[in-house]
Amino acid sequence: MRSEARRQRSAGAGVALDSAGKRTIIMGAGPAGLTAAYELMRYGVPSVTLEKDARYVGGISRTEERDGYRFDIGGHRFFSKNREVEDFWTEILGDEMLTRRRLSRIFYKGRYFDYPLKAGNALRNLGTVETARCVASYAWARLFPTRDPRTFEEWVTNHFGHRLFSIFFKTYTEKVWGISTKELSADWAAQRIKGLDLTTAIKNALSPWKKSGGDHGAAVRTLVDEFRYPRRGPGEMWERVAEKLRAGGNIVALGQEVVSVRHDGSRVTSVIARDAASGQTRDVTGAQFISTLPIRELAHKLEPAMPPWVVAAADDLKYRDFLTVALVVNKREVFPDNWIYIHDPSVRVGRMQNFKAWSPSMTPNQDTTCIGLEYFCFEGDGLWTASDDHLVALATREMVKLGMCKPEDVMWGVVVRQPKAYPVYDGAYRRDLAVIRDHLAAALPNLHLVGRNGMHHYNNQDHSMMTAMLTARNIATGATYDPWKVNTDAEYHEEARLEDEDISGRLVPSRA
Numbered sequence: 001m002r003s004e005a006r007r008q009r010s011a012g013a014g015v016a017l018d019s020a021g022k023r024t025i026i027m028g029a030g031p032a033g034l035t036a037a038y039e040l041m042r043y044g045v046p047s048v049t050l051e052k053d054a055r056y057v058g059g060i061s062r063t064e065e066r067d068g069y070r071f072d073i074g075g076h077r078f079f080s081k082n083r084e085v086e087d088f089w090t091e092i093l094g095d096e097m098l099t100r101r102r103l104s105r106i107f108y109k110g111r112y113f114d115y116p117l118k119a120g121n122a123l124r125n126l127g128t129v130e131t132a133r134c135v136a137s138y139a140w141a142r143l144f145p146t147r148d149p150r151t152f153e154e155w156v157t158n159h160f161g162h163r164l165f166s167i168f169f170k171t172y173t174e175k176v177w178g179i180s181t182k183e184l185s186a187d188w189a190a191q192r193i194k195g196l197d198l199t200t201a202i203k204n205a206l207s208p209w210k211k212s213g214g215d216h217g218a219a220v221r222t223l224v225d226e227f228r229y230p231r232r233g234p235g236e237m238w239e240r241v242a243e244k245l246r247a248g249g250n251i252v253a254l255g256q257e258v259v260s261v262r263h264d265g266s267r268v269t270s271v272i273a274r275d276a277a278s279g280q281t282r283d284v285t286g287a288q289f290i291s292t293l294p295i296r297e298l299a300h301k302l303e304p305a306m307p308p309w310v311v312a313a314a315d316d317l318k319y320r321d322f323l324t325v326a327l328v329v330n331k332r333e334v335f336p337d338n339w340i341y342i343h344d345p346s347v348r349v350g351r352m353q354n355f356k357a358w359s360p361s362m363t364p365n366q367d368t369t370c371i372g373l374e375y376f377c378f379e380g381d382g383l384w385t386a387s388d389d390h391l392v393a394l395a396t397r398e399m400v401k402l403g404m405c406k407p408e409d410v411m412w413g414v415v416v417r418q419p420k421a422y423p424v425y426d427g428a429y430r431r432d433l434a435v436i437r438d439h440l441a442a443a444l445p446n447l448h449l450v451g452r453n454g455m456h457h458y459n460n461q462d463h464s465m466m467t468a469m470l471t472a473r474n475i476a477t478g479a480t481y482d483p484w485k486v487n488t489d490a491e492y493h494e495e496a497r498l499e500d501e502d503i504s505g506r507l508v509p510s511r512a
């Protein structure tokens, strides 16, 4: 992908001759939308990016700010096996990109377990008696496995024993997905944990790089141990891209919600954007249209409406939502990790981010620490609809319960909600997606879907960006890249990423 694009650009072969006639309207100023606009600018194609947020660009990868404290929605590591993406980040931010060492652990019943797990540390933390119980429970599971395991719980218990399942898999998985592990499908566990069982895990833990070997092993190790991060959080990347776009004569307009997408039956002709401040709407015309909007929302914006079976397929797509309660604590250090997984069943928080450990510039006063307590939820459920005061009080209680601070250490807190953080891969999503995709490709060829929710793909920033780069090249040069293949063609070492995996999961389970 990279060399082909370079060749085209340097030869000027694909540069759009009637670039003005290709004016592209981009819906959403997250990583995908802004990358598309930036790539189009490289080819001389003008763009208008419409973003509904009135203050921030960056989408899920934005950096929110209150009183000089900066919050990252989830903790965004910048790492990619794709050199072109890495080069893009370097080109935009240069020295502002820090290289950070990773430290992340699991907190369970007052103890910190290294994550990725290390045998010696795990054994020390569990203690002799608990280790003996885990081994006995594993032996039992090997002797008397559940035949044809159907659920996540059965599958993991077969491979690790019930005790280890309870400690390292059950609580966190249930917090993230809001579904009992008795209901999650075994397929997901099998796919997620691959062929691993306790014996292999111990062997790997004792010689973690043996499996990878040589240079490849070193590369994997680097990915596991280090990542890049903009000094002022992930949003800095996207704020800078927006600045460059504006300097290049393009429009990036905030507070502009796309409320409808108009078409004549064969092409999209314009979008209607509503201004957040005045409430007024305006018609924005263009030749090409890129959407990074969640597909379920896009489906209801098309005018005239799509056929009912296509809308029904879009309505069937599901999402998991997410909120962070950021607490400013009057302590120099709460814990040294970048983030901690909270497996402890006595609290609802699923993960904690220590923003200062990602970059000291995220915190204006180094005598204080800002911790983001992450709660996984569904839009509209009790957590989502709870008042900010209630959530700050809950987060404070939970920090105290986990022994991380005293109530009087918490100076203040804010809540940041992120709807549709995770597109859910359930049993029906592939079929639904195919229905929508096939319909739009045939009916409206100048409407392009890119990004994470834009394609209902569980993409990190790099994959979201790659779908945008390819689409922009298709528009600018008439190339025929297939952005839907990014996940399979991206030359990713998914094995490597799995070891390094944020266990909130890039993979998403379905019900048994």
Ligand SMILES: Cc1cc2nc3c(=O)[nH]c(=O)nc-3n(C[C@H](O)[C@H](O)[C@H](O)COP(=O)(O)OP(=O)(O)OC[C@H]3O[C@@H](n4cnc5c(N)ncnc54)[C@H](O)[C@@H]3O)c2cc1C
Binding pocket: 027, 028, 029, 030, 031, 032, 033, 050, 051, 052, 053, 057, 058, 059, 060, 061, 073, 074, 075, 076, 077, 078, 079, 256, 257, 258, 259, 292, 293, 294, 322, 421, 422, 450, 451, 452, 453, 454, 459, 460, 461, 462, 464
């Ligand atoms: C908890 C969590 C942790 C993550 N960690 C990492 C990580 O470590 N590394 C990494 O690389 N990636 C990570 N990601 C993934 C990353 O956040 C996404 O891949 C990326 O933000 C997707 O970019 P996007 O532009 O496709 O979508 P989004 O970021 O969702 O942006 C879409 C934009 O469209 C706007 N929009 C929506 N509706 C409208 C409308 N009607 N009109 C106008 N604008 C609209 C939104 O406001 C938003 O700005 C993480 C994600 C989550 C949820």
